[in-house]
Amino acid sequence: MNNPEKVSKENSSPTTESPARSYRIADLAKAYDITPRTIRFYEDQGMLAPLRKGRQRIFHERDHVRLRLILRGKRLGFSLAEVREIIDLYDVDAGGEKQLVHLLSKIDQRRISLEQQMKDIQDTLNDLKGVEKRVRKALKELREK
Amino acid sequence: MNNPEKVSKENSSPTTESPARSYRIADLAKAYDITPRTIRFYEDQGMLAPLRKGRQRIFHERDHVRLRLILRGKRLGFSLAEVREIIDLYDVDAGGEKQLVHLLSKIDQRRISLEQQMKDIQDTLNDLKGVEKRVRKALKELREK
DNA sequence: GTGGCAGTTGACGTAAACGTCATCAGTCGC
DNA sequence: GCGACTGATGACGTTTACGTCAACTGCCAC
Numbered sequence: 001m002n003n004p005e006k007v008s009k010e011n012s013s014p015t016t017e018s019p020a021r022s023y024r025i026a027d028l029a030k031a032y033d034i035t036p037r038t039i040r041f042y043e044d045q046g047m048l049a050p051l052r053k054g055r056q057r058i059f060h061e062r063d064h065v066r067l068r069l070i071l072r073g074k075r076l077g078f079s080l081a082e083v084r085e086i087i088d089l090y091d092v093d094a095g096g097e098k099q100l101v102h103l104l105s106k107i108d109q110r111r112i113s114l115e116q117q118m119k120d121i122q123d124t125l126n127d128l129k130g131v132e133k134r135v136r137k138a139l140k141e142l143r144e145k
Numbered sequence: 146m147n148n149p150e151k152v153s154k155e156n157s158s159p160t161t162e163s164p165a166r167s168y169r170i171a172d173l174a175k176a177y178d179i180t181p182r183t184i185r186f187y188e189d190q191g192m193l194a195p196l197r198k199g200r201q202r203i204f205h206e207r208d209h210v211r212l213r214l215i216l217r218g219k220r221l222g223f224s225l226a227e228v229r230e231i232i233d234l235y236d237v238d239a240g241g242e243k244q245l246v247h248l249l250s251k252i253d254q255r256r257i258s259l260e261q262q263m264k265d266i267q268d269t270l271n272d273l274k275g276v277e278k279r280v281r282k283a284l285k286e287l288r289e290k
Numbered sequence: 291g292t293g294g295c296a297g298t299t300g301a302c303g304t305a306a307a308c309g310t311c312a313t314c315a316g317t318c319g320c
Numbered sequence: 321g322c323g324a325c326t327g328a329t330g331a332c333g334t335t336t337a338c339g340t341c342a343a344c345t346g347c348c349a350c
Contacts, residue, residue, distance in 0.1 A: 025296085025297070025298095026296070026297085036296095037339065038337085038338065040299090041337070054345095055297075055299085055345075055346085056298080057297085057298090072269065076266065077220075077222010079336070080337070089276055090276055095283060097284065097288070100283055101284070103280055107273050107276060110273060111273055115270075117266055118263065120221050121221065121259050121263055124221070124259060125259055128252050128256055134237045135245050135248055135252070136249075138237055139242065139245045142240075142242055142245070143242070169326080170326090170328095180309080181326095181327080182309065182310085183308065183309095185329090186308060199315090199316075200315075200327080200328055201316080201327065201328075224307090226306090
């Protein structure tokens with residue numbers, strides 16, 4: 001019985017550029033430096049939906065994509081609920097006209113909030129620049145004496 | 146007894162451009178749309194240090210500044226611990242040479258993390274742009290039929 | 291067939307950032 | 321002098337985002 005549904009081992013070989021590679025939970029965990037617990041938690045929250053082989057989860061490329069979106073959202077300081085909202089924005093398919101219009105306004109809100117964040121970052125970077133200047137000056141004076 | 150230490154009322158008059166205006170907790174709360182509880186909590190965490198008149202807190206301009214820094218940090222998704230770290234960066238005065246050098250590296254770390262966030266935002270904005278395009282296209286097709 | 295893993299589920303624990311009382315103190319207008 | 325506010329101070333509750341067991345399962349090597 002030559003089973004075509006490989007899950008690990010040979011599949012993790014770097015030479016196999018097979019279509020639809022699959023990954024175990026530990027693979028994802030290592031790849032993104034999070035714990036399996038976290039991944040399961042995200043699934044619980046409906047943010048990931050890996051396939052199953054029996055009870056075991058099998059992940060594919062789309063799970064990677066999702067996970068990267070989630071982690072990016074987290075780096076931006078969004079709650080998981082917000083991250084989910086953002087990810088949901090990507091599912092354009094779900095639409096009658098009313099839905100689509102509503103989606104547009106959601107997108108706009110998100111954009112506005114992101115632009116505010118950009119501004120906050122710029123301001124903070126500017127502040128830091130000023131602080132650094134003062135620090136360097138203090139250092140210089142301290143060394144000259 | 147004409148008490149010069151006004152705390153509220155006349156002091157909140159828009160005409161008095163007195164030096165060192167003072168504010169009550171509710172003033173701050175309203176100004177930044179947070180609750181008094183939150184302000185007290187921040188004080189508990191050593192992030193604010195208002196003066197006291199008896200038991201009552203009296204806030205001044207520097208508390209405003211602090212609070213704005215805190216809230217900006219929060220908008221950027223930092224934990225209060227991180228916010229405190231950032232704010233502490235601003236206190237250049239506390240330095241022997243070693244401290245100052247260490248401060249510089251802290252500043253640099255912070256800058257790197259902020260730049261990563263910038264990139265994340267750019268990427269997300271780009272994604273949203275793509276999504277919007279698809280939504281508009283879907284809308285158009287839906288209306289033409 | 292028996293360790294030894296990797297993984298699963300379920301339950302409980304925890305840190306952060308406040309919210310929500312309950313109780314008490316100070317002050318102001320009348 | 322007395323409500324009506326505004327504020328202070330605990331103390332406990334709540335939500336989020338996982339961590340940490342404990343008990344079980346499937347599979348693989350020997």
